[in-house]
Amino acid sequence: MTASPPSLHDALDAWIDAHFDDEVRFLQALVRVPTDTPPGNNAPHAERTAELLAEMGYVAEQHPVPQAQVREYGLESLTNLIVRRRFADGGPVIALNAHGDVVPPGEGWTHDPYGAEVVDGRLYGRASAVSKSDFATYTFALRALEALGAPLQGGVELHFTYDEEFGGELGPGWLLRQGLTKPDYLLAAGFSYQVVTAHNGCLQMEVTVHGRMAHAAIPDTGIDALQGAVVILNALYARNAEYRRITSQVEGIKHPYLNVGRVEGGTNTNVVPGKVTLKLDRRMIPEEDPVVVEAEIRETIATAAASYPGIEVDVKRLLLARSLKPLPSNRPLVEALQRHGELIFGEPIPTSGTPLYTDVRLYGEHGVPAAIYGAGPRTVLESHAKRADERVELSDLRRATKVVARTLLDLLQKR
Numbered sequence: 001m002t003a004s005p006p007s008l009h010d011a012l013d014a015w016i017d018a019h020f021d022d023e024v025r026f027l028q029a030l031v032r033v034p035t036d037t038p039p040g041n042n043a044p045h046a047e048r049t050a051e052l053l054a055e056m057g058y059v060a061e062q063h064p065v066p067q068a069q070v071r072e073y074g075l076e077s078l079t080n081l082i083v084r085r086r087f088a089d090g091g092p093v094i095a096l097n098a099h100g101d102v103v104p105p106g107e108g109w110t111h112d113p114y115g116a117e118v119v120d121g122r123l124y125g126r127a128s129a130v131s132k133s134d135f136a137t138y139t140f141a142l143r144a145l146e147a148l149g150a151p152l153q154g155g156v157e158l159h160f161t162y163d164e165e166f167g168g169e170l171g172p173g174w175l176l177r178q179g180l181t182k183p184d185y186l187l188a189a190g191f192s193y194q195v196v197t198a199h200n201g202c203l204q205m206e207v208t209v210h211g212r213m214a215h216a217a218i219p220d221t222g223i224d225a226l227q228g229a230v231v232i233l234n235a236l237y238a239r240n241a242e243y244r245r246i247t248s249q250v251e252g253i254k255h256p257y258l259n260v261g262r263v264e265g266g267t268n269t270n271v272v273p274g275k276v277t278l279k280l281d282r283r284m285i286p287e288e289d290p291v292v293v294e295a296e297i298r299e300t301i302a303t304a305a306a307s308y309p310g311i312e313v314d315v316k317r318l319l320l321a322r323s324l325k326p327l328p329s330n331r332p333l334v335e336a337l338q339r340h341g342e343l344i345f346g347e348p349i350p351t352s353g354t355p356l357y358t359d360v361r362l363y364g365e366h367g368v369p370a371a372i373y374g375a376g377p378r379t380v381l382e383s384h385a386k387r388a389d390e391r392v393e394l395s396d397l398r399r400a401t402k403v404v405a406r407t408l409l410d411l412l413q414k415r
Contacts, residue, residue, distance in 0.1 A: 008150055008413075009340075012405045015144040020398055024123065026052060027136040027397070028116035030100070031125035035162065037101040040075030042162035045100050049135065049160055050081060056143065058083045060160075063180060065170050075163070078170055082181060083158035085142060091154025091412050092184035094333075096142075096404070097172060098134035098374065099164035099189065099359060102127040108388035122391040129383035129392045131189035134374035135160055137397065138187075141405035151414040157183060161359065167319045168359035176366050185333045185411070186363040190354075190372030191379070192400040193345065195337045197330065197371055198250045198353035199360065201284035201323035203294055206277060207232065207301060210312040213267065213274030222272035225265060228311035229276040233260060235304035236280065236297075248285040250326075252352035256293075257283045279318070283355060286323040294320070321357045322365065330369035332411060337373050340406040344399045356380065375400040 016023075029052055033045045043064065050060040064079040104126075105113035111124035118124075123133075142156050159181065161171030175181050190196050209229045214222025236258055243256040258280060265276030284293050298315055305313045334351060341349035360370045375397040377383045384390040 008148060008409060009406050011148055012144045012409060013402050015147050016140060016398065016401050016405060019140065019143070023136050023140045023397070023401065024118065024394060026139065027123060027128070027133060030132040030135055031116040031123070031128050032114050034114055035101050035127060036104040037165040038074065038104070040101065040166070041077050042075070042101050043077035043079040046079035046081055046160070046162060049100070053083060053139065056139070063175065063178075065174055069170065073166060073170055075166065075170070078162050080162060080171055080175055081158070081160040082175065084155065085146070085157070086155040087152035087412060088414065089153060091152065093155045093157060094185045094187065094408060094411060095157040095159050095181060095183035095363075095368075096138035097159040097161060097186060097188045097359060097363070098131040098138060099161050099171060100127065100132060100135065101162045101165045102130065103165060103386050106388060110389055113390075118394070121394050123394060124389060124391045126390055129376050129390050130385040131374065133376065133392045133397055134189035137375045137401045137404055140401050141408060144401070144405040145408050145412075148409070150409065152412040153414050154412045156408060156412070157181060164359050167321055168362050172359045173362045176362060182366070183368055185330065186360065186368045186370040187333065187404070188358060188360045188363075188370065188372050189374040191376040191383075192374060192396045192403070193349070193378040194252075195334055195341065195349055195351050195371055195373050196252070196354050197324075197326040197334060197351045198253065198286050199324045199372070200253060200286070200353075200355050200357050201288070201290055201361070202319060202321040202357040203282040203284060203290060203297070203317070204319040205280050205282070205297065206316045206318055207280065208314040209276045209278070209305070210314070211272070211274050211310065214272040216270040216272060219272050222274070223310035224272050225276045225311060226273040228305065228308040229263070229265070229278060231308045232301055232304045232313070233278065235300050236260065239300060246285070248287060248353070250286055250353035251350070253285055253355055256285055256288065283357070284323055286325045286353065288323070290320055290322060322361050324358070324361045324364050324370070327364065327369050330371050333369065333407070334371050336407040336410045337371060337403060340403045344403050373400070373404070
């Protein structure tokens with residue numbers, strides 16, 4: 001695909017530079033409205049985002065998910081947004097998706113997690129990097145494109161959704177199932193130094209171990225659910241040694257991994273625990289079959305449980321997020337991102353995979369060619385995502401906005 005004349009790209013860059021303070025203020029306003037998930041009361045943030053977009057001249061369609069579905073899912077309120085900007089007929093529709101929900105801030109912050117403070121060129125706050133930054137990146141890339149006034153064909157959609165932390169089924173998944181969108185390409189929030197075309201899958205399960213409560217003075221009259229759970233835990237953790245021998249062929253993804261992130265149970269220190277619940281997270285590389293993975297986990301649990309007499313075990317699947325695999329049809333989008341990423345950042349921008357799982361898989365399952373790219377650092381660790389003092393470098397925000405705007409121009413400009 002022939003690149004657009006440099007003068008048009010320069011004009012995009014100049015508009016973004018001239019309006020960058022507005023972009024930062026937009027991001028600050030978004031960060032200052034909490035979207036902790038859980039509890040997942042995220043409709044107020046969608047309403048505030050719609051108000052801010054209206055001030056820029058955009059009509060944000062508000063698509064509330066039915067309350068019964070939201071409650072059943074374990075959330076409190078959820079409204080997804082779509083902004084549609086159509087140009088002339090004949091070109092592709094490119095959707096830009098970022099999620100507003102985020103895990104609670106936790107402890108250890110040296111900045112107000114909802115203060116959106118700017119210190120030494122960094123904007124601090126929960127979701128400042130992942131991924132309210134890309135609400136700003138994508139909105140201002142679209143604004144720059146429109147301000148250019150160049151003849152364009154096709155369209156852009158902004159998809160701002162609120163269910164990534166719980167798997168995306170009520171975010172992009174719900175929009176896609178309702179037939180509210182079917183773009184030709186999808187660009188989703190990511191990290192500004194790489195173009196991600198694949199990611200891990202994720203299986204989350206709840207394991208409940210049932211024993212029999214008893215007084216700690218006469219423990220033999222009970223069946224210790226915690227000791228039974230420890231046997232299961234040891235069997236599950238032993239599998240990690242086996243997983244390390246499985247290597248993904250996707251750059252950026254290493255091997256499968258299993259993590260037990262929550263353990264709860266028992267009633268008191270002087271009572272033999274009668275019930276213990278474990279919640280586990282199994283990351284699956286793109287080459288793995290989720291059906292086989294789940295069957296192996298269940299077999300491991302059953303075998304371990306059978307070795308500790310008296311306990312009973314219930315296993316429930318909480319989430320199955322399939323991996324994203326590279327689709328050749330995303331090439332025009334990927335090549336444009338790489339081309340302009342190299343020009344703006346001054347270094348080659350490779351394609352890679354990420355060990356995270358994202359909402360992008362849902363678009364891929366609907367046949368939409370996708371890539372992940374947006375404001376952020378080289379790695380998740382550098383962004384402090386899901387940790388104290390999450391931040392985004394404002395220089396990265398500015399440059400990523402330029403790359404996205406230039407990419408949209410290349411894909412939508414009339415030939």
